[in-house]
Amino acid sequence: MPKIMSLDELKSLRDNVKNKVDLREKGENVDEMVVIRVAMATCGIASGARDTMNFFAELVRENELNNVVITQSGCMGYCYAEPTVEVTLPGKEPVVYGHVNKEKAKEILEKHIKSGEMVDGIIPVAHKSLDE
Amino acid sequence: MSKFTMHILVCGGTGCISSQSNEIVEQLKFHINAANMSEEVQVLKTGCFGFCEKGPVVKILPDNTFYVQVTPEDAEELVKEHIVKGRKVERLLYSDPTTEKKVSDSKHMDFYKKQMRVALRNCGFIDPDNIEEYIARDGYSALGQALSMTQQEVIDEVKKSGLRGRGGGGFPTGLKWEFAYKNEADQKYVVCNADEGDPGAFMDRSILEGDPHSVVEAMAICGYAIGATQGLVYIRAEYPLAIKRLEKAIKDAREYGLLGKNILGSDLEFDIEIKFGAGAFVCGEETALIHSMEGMRGEPTTKPPFPAASGYWAKPTNVNNVETFANIPVIFLKGADWFASIGTEKSKGTKVFALAGKINNVGLIEVPMGITLREVIYDIGGGIKDGKKFKSVQTGGPSGGCLTEKDLDTPIDFDNLIAKGSMMGSGGMIVMDEDDCMPAVAKFYLEFTEEESCGKCTPCRVGTKRLLEILEKITQGKGTMEDIDTLRELSHVIKDTALCGLGQTAPNPILSTLDIFYDEYVAHIKDKKCPAGQCNALLQYKITDKCIGCTACARVCPTNAISGAVKQKHLIDQEKCIKCGACMDKCKFAAIIKE
């Protein structure tokens, strides 16, 4: 990576990455990607987030889904519902699920990811973001 | 893709479940089936909406209608009116308490969002190991912006925002930066305090784990503003994941030209080094922290001189907390005026709290300053566990105090908490219910401070030990009324004479609980009773008339304290009983009680 030499360069990098965040390796069809984001802070890991993340990877491989990206994030603050996972379908608002164990992970993959059908256990967005 | 065109979200959080949300789901499904719409409408159970006091809550998508206090009997009407005919059910809509107008417009559905994420804006939304995700969310733009301003302008912007330190003291951040800026020296330092020693707090760890670049960026802005080229993060070694993510962030920032020489093509030079702490509470105090970084014993020294004048290696040093730094980029992105529009007159912005204790939604929350305790506990927190009665909230950790029922509607900010005998501290918030014994809570904190006292000054070293001894006496039922006077007197002496903040604030949990829960202390002393039923030494196991003489209890008692003939009421010898509780668990007839 060449160094960023000005605010303008930073801005053009920002615009470039904005839409394809984390999806670089998967190449062109970035807009059709499903993103699974597992909250992997100390708290999440302590309640099994790493297992959940590995399990998703396994499921994705088994099902030969090549439009799914699995990535991590920090703590969303829902200690009472860890492990938490955010699923974003192409062009859709992200949906967060709580208490995602293997069973739930399977259900999410089968229903939400494969056929876009939400399942029980969504954690509604209960906070305002910077732009609201 | 999904065949459903409409979704009914029913809150399945603990608060709403206890008010029948499961039955609501059943009823909704039943009526949707009856209307022959189960192919188009999906009923889903969700987690808490953060609006529990008005629960059970039902939200309909895609039109975002939000219904409150729904009962199972309302299901039929909801389906027949809203789902089938598309007409909102007026009487179940939320009515705004001030205007008394029903809120149905989906654009105004954010009223229930009590939380506001500023410091935690990226936590949980980006991959902390990926600098480009941070950049995609305007990361490092604030640094670029700051570089186009003069140093004084940067400082003025922070001053104008009204930001105050989140590490406990609440000192105005802009003013602190100005001191360090005005003190001329050949070298200055920016220090990030990530020691986080308060036993109830973990927000700094979460920020570093979830969004390390926000701290890196803020430290660079601070470096530019005060004229420092070197930054240091002091972090406890028990935070391995936070350390790993921070190391990666620093490395990537260097690679992208955001740390090092000629940052963003400017003349700014700034780099960050990580220093590890061994996890002593006192090392979070800024002078002790600086000594520890210099390789000396982590003991505080008197202030002045303040670090801004003479800190790390006797050079001007600006020390800020992790959460304080995490707010900085936003002040530049959204403007100081925007930041200052949030919060109360003297406390601007938001505060992150770690909600813990007897509350349903244990977690990390970020709320605007000025929110009430009631909203935090009953809306965001989902109320008290197991439907018990709220008793008190402890804020400020080992330096803080308690708030009660009568403070539920006080807006939370730095000054109000102090006026109520507590403090903001780093943001631990421990909720207690009727089963919590307050002298025991005070004892818990004193055990902590007594253990963590560095021992440098006598009032704290010896004083906390004496305070703890008295509390132990009282919770064992051996206290006298004179002990209360001694507690008070000693507390004030320690507050006035201890060298650093640890000792000066250590008596706070005692003074606060003595003030508010005086009767509980008296009950322990005079009646030899613990009203909350927590202090083991004051409890007695007793056998009541329900006893049928089955002898089961006598057989499990490890000290043979129970006697009695078969089929006759048994008796516990209080002298021999060690209060293990085994007999009570064993008795099938609920004949043994604890009081």
Ligand SMILES: Cc1cc2nc3c(=O)[nH]c(=O)nc-3n(C[C@H](O)[C@H](O)[C@H](O)COP(=O)(O)O)c2cc1C
């Ligand atoms: C005993 C004691 C422990 C402290 N622990 C911390 C801590 O863990 N983290 C922190 O940021 N500040 C802690 N402080 C406050 C620091 O001394 C200092 O005020 C703070 O880091 C300044 O940053 P701020 O202005 O951004 O809050 C502690 C103070 C005392 C007296």
Ligand code: SF4
């Ligand atoms: S008040 Fe306590 S922690 Fe602070 S210097 Fe004195 S002995 Fe050490």
Ligand code: SF4
């Ligand atoms: S176990 Fe219960 S019923 Fe049996 S002897 Fe003991 S107290 Fe009485």
Ligand code: SF4
């Ligand atoms: S509490 Fe334990 S020691 Fe006391 S009577 Fe019961 S079994 Fe025996």
Ligand code: FES
């Ligand atoms: S600290 Fe991460 S969910 Fe609680």
Ligand code: FES
């Ligand atoms: S809003 Fe339903 S449990 Fe909180």
